[in-house]
Amino acid sequence: MIDKQTGLWIYNKMHEIRDFEETAWTLFTENKLRGSVHLYTGEEAIAASICAQLTDEDLIASTHRGHGHCIAKGAELGRALAELMGKATGYCKGRSGSMHIADFSKGNLGANAIVGGGIPIATGGALALKMQNKPNVAVAFFGDGASNQGTFHESLNLAAVWKLPCIYVVEHNQYGMTVPSWQSTSVPDLAVRSAAYGIPGETVDGNDVAAVYQAFARAKERALKGEGPSLLECKTYRWRGHWTGDPEVYRSREKVEEWKTQRDPIRRFRDYLLVHGLSTEEELDKIEKAAAEKMEAAVEFAINSPEPDPAHVLDDVFYEG
Ligand SMILES: Cc1ncc(C[n+]2csc(CCOP(=O)(O)OP(=O)(O)O)c2C)c(N)n1
Ligand SMILES: [Mg+2]
Numbered sequence: 001m002i003d004k005q006t007g008l009w010i011y012n013k014m015h016e017i018r019d020f021e022e023t024a025w026t027l028f029t030e031n032k033l034r035g036s037v038h039l040y041t042g043e044e045a046i047a048a049s050i051c052a053q054l055t056d057e058d059l060i061a062s063t064h065r066g067h068g069h070c071i072a073k074g075a076e077l078g079r080a081l082a083e084l085m086g087k088a089t090g091y092c093k094g095r096s097g098s099m100h101i102a103d104f105s106k107g108n109l110g111a112n113a114i115v116g117g118g119i120p121i122a123t124g125g126a127l128a129l130k131m132q133n134k135p136n137v138a139v140a141f142f143g144d145g146a147s148n149q150g151t152f153h154e155s156l157n158l159a160a161v162w163k164l165p166c167i168y169v170v171e172h173n174q175y176g177m178t179v180p181s182w183q184s185t186s187v188p189d190l191a192v193r194s195a196a197y198g199i200p201g202e203t204v205d206g207n208d209v210a211a212v213y214q215a216f217a218r219a220k221e222r223a224l225k226g227e228g229p230s231l232l233e234c235k236t237y238r239w240r241g242h243w244t245g246d247p248e249v250y251r252s253r254e255k256v257e258e259w260k261t262q263r264d265p266i267r268r269f270r271d272y273l274l275v276h277g278l279s280t281e282e283e284l285d286k287i288e289k290a291a292a293e294k295m296e297a298a299v300e301f302a303i304n305s306p307e308p309d310p311a312h313v314l315d316d317v318f319y320e321g
Contacts, residue, residue: 002272008287014048015287019077020071020295021039021067023081024039025041028244034086037098040065041239042260042265043171043206043265044068045208048068048209050216051074053213056074059125059138060122060140061109061110061112061118061138062112062118063111063141064115066112067080067084070103073107074103074106075106076298077297077298079301081301082301084101085302086307094308116149116151118141119140119168120155122139122166126165129165136165137167137220137224140169142170143171143172143176144173144190145177160229163226163228166223167220167230170234171206172190172235178249190233191231191233199231200218200231201230201231201232202230204232204234207237207263207264215232270284
């Protein structure tokens with residue numbers, strides 16, 4: 001079972017992620033945040049339950065839907081939002097925006113606009129950890145659509161052959177852009193693909209914190225024992241459209257509402273904490289309020305942050321000549 005301290009940490013992170021995502025949506029609709037963002041609302045249990053078991057020495061590689069992973073891996077809300085807004089105080093000085101945000105100091109190797117692009121990066125991270133004999137793991141987060149990419153298959157094969165400490169976490173939110181996964185993907189349960197590489201695969205309810213937490217703990221233990229990678233499939237659902245401009249004509253409002261009202265991962269985890277006597281309504285309300293206040297301060301920080309100075313546009317640009 002999840003202990004109290006970990007449970008409250010996860011509950012707080014889930015709220016931070018949701019507040020961040022819904023604020024990003026609002027800022028986008030108010031034209032204060034330019035470009036598109038892909039929101040993680042509804043999928044919070046996965047990043048929070050997994051990153052609760054990682055330290056700054058463990059590595060993650062993320063996706064275009066990466067704000068949740070970034071926050072769960074320790075990003076400050078203000079600097080993350082500043083990055084989305086292209087401000088100089090952002091994690092990458094405003095150069096990455098939403099889809100390339102990285103923070104190596106926290107072991108976050110970065111989001112990635114290339115679908116499936118983070119999978120070999122995490123695999124390389126795991127190879128580095130193994131070669132350096134470090135007691136750590138690398139985690140690749142990616143979507144169901146990405147599991148159809150060559151990078152997924154190539155990475156799992158090599159990681160299995162080399163017994164790398166890599167955990168492949170597929171966030172099966174049932175769509176790749178506007179395409180339902182049953183129309184693009186050969187199997188309904190993606191964990192079965194692990195069989196092709198001779199590694200364990202497990203499908204869990206990705207909106208159930210305890211289920212994700214325990215399955216990841218098993219995969220991590222195996223990786224740390226030197227037994228190699230695992231594939232963990234977390235079934236979930238994205239509440240928002242693929243991106244902020246998605247007209248969402250490919251799914252019914254009823255289905256979205258059902259996931260929001262019947263399977264909200266935050267509400268479910270709140271019930272879990274209460275039923276198991278790990279917390280009280282009062283304590284959880286306090287966490288929720290504190291997260292909302294932190295988000296308000298983050299907005300203030302990001303909006304008041306300066307734009308990058310064009311004089312520095314060539315800083316951090318590398319070339320070999
Ligand atoms: C290599 C590549 N192909 C296509 C795209 C366009 N694209 C962006 S997101 C996306 C869908 C990804 O679906 P999934 O992996 O399930 O992630 P989700 O958006 O559902 O989190 C596609 C096709 C891209 N960015 N990169
Ligand atoms: Mg998907």
